[in-house]
Amino acid sequence: MWRSLASNMLTILIVGLFLFAGVILWGKNEYTAEGPLDTAICFQVPSGSTMSRVSRRLEDDGAVSSGAVFRIGVKYSDKADALKAGSYLVPPGASMDTIVDQITRGGASTCGTEIVYRVGVTRVLAEVRELDPATNAFVERAEFTPGVDETPAIYQQKKAEADTRFRIALAEGVTSWQVVEALKAMDVLDGDPGRRPPEGSLAPDSYEVRPGTDRATVLAEMQARQDKRIADAWEARSSDAAVTTPEEMLILASIIEKETGVAEERGVVASVFTNRLKRGMRLQTDPTVIYGVTKGEGVLGRGLRQSELRGVTPWNTYVIEGLPPTPIANPGLQSLIAAVNPDTTDYVFFVADGTGGHAFAETLEEHNRNVAKWREIEAGNN
Structure with missing residues (x-):
């Protein structure tokens, strides 16, 4: 009798272990397999979010097949505490593993609203634009000259949103005076720019900024990039x-x-x-x-x-x-x-x-x- 009972228990244990292993294998495959999204979405992770809350929203948006599998995968990949606030373009068919990598890696947001300050040779423009996930192209919402035109309401609205990105695009051929005057007109920046940098010392390029960034700090970054370019070009x-x-x-x-x-x-x-x-x-x-x-x-x-x-x-x-x-x-x-x-x-x-x-x-x-x-x-x- 005891021998029969032990045999049955051993059988049940083995079956249970096989079932458990099967569940783990299924979960692992589910975590790395192609996801259910048919079209790209712009997924926002507000500051202060938790993985639990994010997993439920992803499930509601149809980006993941199982919020529970997503949470388990995050836990076992040691990324539960690595969540980064921002806006992320989740492509069609993105796996849970891919999405986790996107929202924990950090860096610049890949979709959502962007405010670009374009400093050109003849004029300065502020553009409010949003990425359309379906086309992966930006759609312009407003355009105006800072300090000259009336500020559009959508600019004030988007400027106050936590996930809006800000960028200064410096055109080739602008003068240092034009750059300093443009920075003064950008209300997203703070502080006195200080003395005008020497002509030629600022690198035409794209610069990511955050609300409250000091104007002198932006100019210092522009000078540092130009110094490197000058050194590299001279070396070659x-x-x-x-x-x-x-x-x-x-x-x-x-x-x-x-x-x-x-x-x-x-x-x-x-x-x-x-x-x-x-x-x-x-x-x-x-x-x-x-x-x-x-x-x-x-x-x-x-x-x-x-x-x-x-x-x-x-x-x-x-x-x-x-x-x-x-x-x-x-x-x-x-x-x-x-x-x-x-x-x-x-x-x-x-x-x-x-x-x-x-x-x-x-x-x-x-x-x-x-x-x-x-x-x-x-x-x-x-």
């Missing part, structure tokens, strides 16, 4: 470069930046100025004249006068020899690289060609023909 300089110091490279890069908005032209434009410097020719570039007039404080907004082209300023390369004493804008990385790695050409002239680019020439005769064509285009547009 070509023997064909006409400039002899990183400071000269920065000045030439700023002129290249202001002369062309066509990325493919930077190396060719750089070759023109390199050839002129090596031959002892004056650079004769309009953007330097403009900087001598404005000192980088705003946009000229009109054509140059003959008196300004002839006027003596430290930056007027029609009357001075070589490079001006300072940069005339904040150049991007590609212009820095072009300044010390110019294309190999014999060009010493260029003029606009009516397409947004330039026509280049080796001789004055050829250049004069290009100028005549450009004047015909100008006359036809008036």
Whole structure:
């Protein structure tokens, strides 16, 4: 009797162990298998959330098949206390394992509302936009000029929400004065920006900020990035470069930046100025004249006068020899690289060609023909 009972108990135990192992295997497969989502969703994790609350919301949203399996998987992956607040784009079919990695890894949010402050050469814009999970594209909700236009209600609403992201997008070719004035107009920032940074010392790039970030801190980050770019570009300089110091490279890069908005032209434009410097020719570039007039404080907004082209300023390369004493804008990385790695050409002239680019020439005769064509285009547009 006892032997039979023991045999039955052993059988039950073995069956139970197999069942338990089967449940564990099923749970593990369920945790890593493709999830039930048919379309992407933007899942928000508010500050102060718990994994238990998050698992229930994911189950309600149809992102996970079992909140219990999700919680067990989180526990056994040692990520129960690693939850990060933010907004996360959960793609179709995302596994529980993938979702856990998203909401515990941290870093920038991947969806939701973003407020972008675009500091451009001619204007500053604040954009309120939201990522559409279905298309993975941003939809613009509002656009205005900070400090000038009336502030839209949606901006104030989204600015107050905890999961809204803020970003400053600095365009290539802006001046340091323009950057400082733009930062002053951004009400998401705090503090005095301090003394205007030297021209050319700020890196055109994208900068994530948080409400209350100090303006001087933002400028310091912009300077740190530019310092690294200058060092890297100088380290990779070509023997064909006409400039002899990183400071000269920065000045030439700023002129290249202001002369062309066509990325493919930077190396060719750089070759023109390199050839002129090596031959002892004056650079004769309009953007330097403009900087001598404005000192980088705003946009000229009109054509140059003959008196300004002839006027003596430290930056007027029609009357001075070589490079001006300072940069005339904040150049991007590609212009820095072009300044010390110019294309190999014999060009010493260029003029606009009516397409947004330039026509280049080796001789004055050829250049004069290009100028005549450009004047015909100008006359036809008036």
